[in-house]
Amino acid sequence: MSEYFGNIKTGAVTIAAGMGITLKHFFNAIHRKGDAGLDDVDYFRQVDGLCTLQYPREVIPTPKHGRYRLYNKIEDCIGCGQCVRACPISCITMETIKVAPDDMALCGKTSDGQQKKFWIPVFDIDVAKCMTCGICTTVCPTECLVHTPVSDFSEFDRSNFIYHFGNLSHLEAEAKRRKLAEIQAKAQAEKEKKAAEALKASKGGESGEPINVL
């Protein structure tokens, strides 16, 4: 019998303790965390206070080194394609055009002084597919591909999730391709001409009659 009443007593004490903790947090939650709300540097260290945010007026700040939406500082991109090859889900699409010798100055250098050798008419990132793993940013030799603190973005149209960072318009890219094709054709013609001349010279240099091997 005494065990029976002892169990009832233990149950009542346990419930009272639990309710005490619940009520304590209930009344603490009437007040907001910190004086400055989310701007308070100690905001996330405070146990007590209202946790619900008035979204979208209030949003949780993203951590300083968090991995969120990608951005390519295209002026520093050298078109090496390492990010494209490294991405495990192929969400980066890139097209490059070799820079013609007389366009090198126009194409310019990266901020660390590296000559850029490719135009990049297409550098698209499908952020709807991107899982922000960060592999592409890790392999980028110029550190132009970076994660931004932007974590909150939505679109009604799926196509708006493809971010374009290319540095040439469609028409400019066509003009550069034509120019490069002309240069390459000219160089090829020169090469063939030189080869033909060399062949002719070597034949002319051979003495007199052709050798009869039979």
Ligand code: SF4
């Ligand atoms: S963060 Fe990961 S998934 Fe996103 S583009 Fe880079 S490699 Fe691909």
Ligand code: SF4
């Ligand atoms: S790895 Fe970096 S430099 Fe190379 S193509 Fe990608 S973004 Fe550009």
